[in-house]
Amino acid sequence: MAEQLASHHALITGAGGGIGLAVTKAYLDEGAHCTAVDLGATPPAELAALMVRHPDRLQYVGADVVQADSIAAMVAAARARFGTITVLFNNAAVFDLAPLLEADEASYRRIFDVNVKGLFFTMQAVLKQMVADGAKGSIINIASQAGRRGEALVAHYCASKAAVISYTQSAALAMAPHGIRVNGISPGVVDTPMWAHVDALFARAEGLQPGEKKKAVGLAVPLGRMGVAADIAGAAVFLAGDASAYITAQTLNVDGGNVMS
Numbered sequence: 001m002a003e004q005l006a007s008h009h010a011l012i013t014g015a016g017g018g019i020g021l022a023v024t025k026a027y028l029d030e031g032a033h034c035t036a037v038d039l040g041a042t043p044p045a046e047l048a049a050l051m052v053r054h055p056d057r058l059q060y061v062g063a064d065v066v067q068a069d070s071i072a073a074m075v076a077a078a079r080a081r082f083g084t085i086t087v088l089f090n091n092a093a094v095f096d097l098a099p100l101l102e103a104d105e106a107s108y109r110r111i112f113d114v115n116v117k118g119l120f121f122t123m124q125a126v127l128k129q130m131v132a133d134g135a136k137g138s139i140i141n142i143a144s145q146a147g148r149r150g151e152a153l154v155a156h157y158c159a160s161k162a163a164v165i166s167y168t169q170s171a172a173l174a175m176a177p178h179g180i181r182v183n184g185i186s187p188g189v190v191d192t193p194m195w196a197h198v199d200a201l202f203a204r205a206e207g208l209q210p211g212e213k214k215k216a217v218g219l220a221v222p223l224g225r226m227g228v229a230a231d232i233a234g235a236a237v238f239l240a241g242d243a244s245a246y247i248t249a250q251t252l253n254v255d256g257g258n259v260m261s
């Protein structure tokens, strides 16, 4: 089968994490040029190994999406190497939880800085260069099932992901006249480094054994298991390419049936 993304340059934030890494691999498999972004100055081992296999189509850029100058440098470095970015997998995020009456401002700031401010201004910077270059393309913002309904222990994170769904809708309407589509993906529970952290936080908050929460959320999924990062890759390729040409302003649940819409 023909590669679906051969004409594209994709920028992936949080590319050193579980889902970002799986999507970077999938985009490379579909022929895209990729700029993989994460916090470190040098790529994590798995990205470094991918760069050895794809030296002409993959570059790594260290950036913090919370910092405006870092976003500007990231987009400039991406464009300088592979030309206009035509696909953004806007994925970097952090998780935290606390009982509502203890959910503090430091946690709020960190979650909203990365998950909302970082996501919005990364999207805006990429859209500015798409519009300036007259390029059509696709933005994919990573939300969460947590953005669909609140959770007693997870108020800040749930609210941040609800904001992602809302920004996706506004940006889709603003960019439709430019031929740029903006969609979201809403994962359910996915077995990544983030979930190791989530499991530890729930264990402390709910007095559970390590691994107990993870097992319970997996069993509760209608399809009977937690997702793996590669489960998100199919939707990420679909929303990036021409197969989804008439889809914009949507946030697609990729969650084994947890949320129905």
Ligand SMILES: NC(=O)c1ccc[n+]([C@@H]2O[C@H](COP(=O)([O-])OP(=O)(O)OC[C@H]3O[C@@H](n4cnc5c(N)ncnc54)[C@H](O)[C@@H]3O)[C@@H](O)[C@H]2O)c1
Pocket: 013, 014, 015, 016, 017, 018, 019, 020, 037, 038, 039, 063, 064, 065, 066, 091, 092, 093, 094, 114, 118, 142, 143, 144, 145, 146, 186, 187, 188, 189, 190, 191, 192, 193, 194, 195
């Ligand atoms: N794992 C799940 O169950 C799950 C469920 C729903 C939604 N999500 C969402 O999917 C996305 C990916 O999650 P994951 O499970 O792969 O997480 P992860 O923790 O494995 O990866 C996240 C990556 O983002 C990077 N990052 C964090 N802050 C950053 C910043 N300021 N600038 C640049 N990079 C930064 C981290 O270094 C990390 O590599 C996130 O948006 C997350 O909220 C995950």
